[in-house]
Amino acid sequence: MRHIISILMENEAGALSRVAGLFSARGYNIETLTVAPTEDPSLSRLTLVTRGSDDIIEQIKKQLNKLIDVVKLLDLSEGPHVEREMMLIKVKAEKTGREEAKRMADIFRANIIDVTDVSYVIELTGSSRKLDAFISAIDEANIVEVVRSGPTGIARGAKGLTL
Amino acid sequence: MELSGAEIVVQCLKDAGVEYVFGYPGGAVLHIYDAIFKQEDVRHILVRHEQGAAHAADGYARATGKPGVVLVTSGPGATNAVTGIATAYMDSIPMVVLTGQVPTPFIGSDAFQEVDTVGITRPCVKHNFLVKDVHDLAETMAKAFYIATSGRPGPVVVDIPKDVTDPNIKIPYSYPKRIKMRSYNPVTKGHPGQIKRAVDVILNAERPVVYAGGGVILDDASKYLIELAKLTNMPVTHTLMGLGAFPASDRQFIGMLGMHGTYEANMSMHEADVLVAVGARFDDRVTGKIEQFCPDATIIHIDIDPSSISKNVRVDIPIVGPVRAVLRDMVKVVEGHKKKPKKDALKAWWARIDGWRAVNCLKYDRNSALIKPQYAVETLHKVTKGDAYVCSDVGQHQMFAAQFYGFDKPRRWINSGGLGTMGFGLPAAMGVKIAHPKAEVALVTGEASIQMCIQELATCKQHDLPVKIMLLNNGYMGMVRQWQEFFYDSRYSHSYVDALPDFVHLAESFGHVGMKIEKPGDLEGAMKEAFGMKDRLVFMDVIVDPAENVYPMIEAGKGHHEMYLPPDSELV
Ligand SMILES: Cc1cc2nc3c(=O)[nH]c(=O)nc-3n(C[C@H](O)[C@H](O)[C@H](O)COP(=O)(O)OP(=O)(O)OC[C@H]3O[C@@H](n4cnc5c(N)ncnc54)[C@H](O)[C@@H]3O)c2cc1C
Ligand SMILES: Cc1ncc(C[n+]2csc(CCOP(=O)(O)OP(=O)(O)O)c2C)c(N)n1
């Protein structure tokens, strides 16, 4: 099963490599990883997506919690939550392709944030599935470059992952 | 008080109650060595190899429960210590390792003797720090001791760049009285509801077994383990790391379990209806094939580390907490319970266990013309009256020591279980002897293992550490040879230790006493003579049967009921 896990950790040099090292040393999957400081600059928030059986996910969470730098951890997949990923995609926009690219961006409610006479950069935010759908909706030959942030997420409702 | 970084390091050690540091100097730690030179409270033990420093500190920690402290230089000093750090990590031994680092402006420039110590040690420490500012030094040192010794203990590395210890920069010093970390709060008590559930299950058990490991020793919880076992009449088996927590001479002790465990321990595990796992981590040398592990048992597991629980084997009643507090609470609940243990069922259970005992799985040939290693260990027990600290290296001799010494007290059996590090024994024995100068400290070793840290014989000379070395010399990497005999049709590929030194002369050249013992009849007398030389290190080169194997044995990946027993055992 796919799990999206949110971690609050001390914003210390090397904290990220402890997380990354844990996954490689123990042979766990890590599909995506995003990290940035929070409103409290002494804390970083890290979101990762991993896959595994229930037993493995349980071990992953225990091992993460065991890292001294980890302050709090929440498995977002265990409750209602929202997830968003951001993508920047550069597409060819010449002659006929230009119209087509614009139309697709409109259908997906994406923004065109850079325009040259031969290309667009399109920004799209949404669930990872929506991003996948956009990529497959575009003619592969027209895609120049794709950058994805990896998903990040937050639990629904009043409670939050805070100290 | 204004101190330099180097002085802060030493003052922190004093404030943390450290008496001994095991180390080896070099460029990056010279400021610290100079500060050590100027005081007398913290004593420095100069080893001959940084691996030895780490093992010695580790042995000291195992024998006392206090953190072992290591001081080494950057680069090769740090990398040499890594094997010792990993050894301590695998067995959850509290240790603080101070490593020198190149000055902060040089970090990342491939400077002379620079390695990424924090990166290299990350997977084999409980935590590590790089101190970039002298103002953080005292707090970091205090955190290192707190983390190393609390919760599930383990080694902590503090990497200190040379400029941070600059003797010319003095800052105000105070040692933090209390450390509080928002990200690290080890549990101090078990959940009362879980404890009650566990006791209910124990009191309803008909075929219970207590499987107790290193956690009982690490938490000094023997007293409560014994109380619980006595109240409930449960049989107790130990892992290699747990030996001594429950007295081996007690009738309720059924021996070590696992790969080289006793027939009665492994059969009891296989037939148990309730398993009480206490501070043990279900290692593969213990469980064998997971699918066949304790097939009928309800499993209770007490462990301070949630990640130990249900890691390898699914547990029914987990209790997260320190062994000592949890067992103490359990004893209270048992005493106050209206239900009593099932007397008749336990009587029948003990009858079965005694039947397995009668197989006599540790039997060996007592009339052999060659010295049997088992006999050598039994003789060691006799001569030391079972009261020595026994250290060991890794191999057959380690298993024979574990099986035949019969440990009645905790912290008496000092060996590398998780990493299985050859070379551990001699330096560890030094650490134990420093901790307990009046006690007998024996090292049981093999001719291959001892050569991995033999240089420490010089340390023993310099610091007057009269340990007694019993080398069970079989001329083979016996443990390797045994596997090759069983599983590779006796193709002894590179397991013969050729070109052995003359150990008697070797010991003498280091200034010690050497003895060679070749006949069973000479052994006891020679050993008495050796232990009679109170202030000398005596190196006994005991020539043993080269063909002896360790029994019982469960092949890796097999079930507990599938044991190899000694060739002429009483079981058909
Ligand atoms: C050649 C060789 C052969 C071996 N053969 C065997 C064998 O036949 N049988 C055998 O048993 N082993 C054998 N071993 C050792 C084996 O590899 C493991 O090291 C050993 O089984 C682990 O012991 P343990 O489960 O007690 O765990 P330890 O490594 O001692 O771990 C302690 C456990 O207790 C927990 N703990 C620590 N502190 C506390 C506390 N305060 N409160 C609560 N819990 C705590 C920890 O979280 C951990 O889970 C062999 C090793 C070698 C080298
Ligand atoms: C550093 C290291 N290298 C290799 C091994 C693998 N190994 C385990 S036991 C053993 C042989 C030990 O031989 P010896 O010390 O003579 O002990 P014996 O088994 O003969 O009693 C070896 C090579 C190890 N445990 N540690």
Ligand SMILES: [Mg+2]
């Ligand atoms: Mg040998």
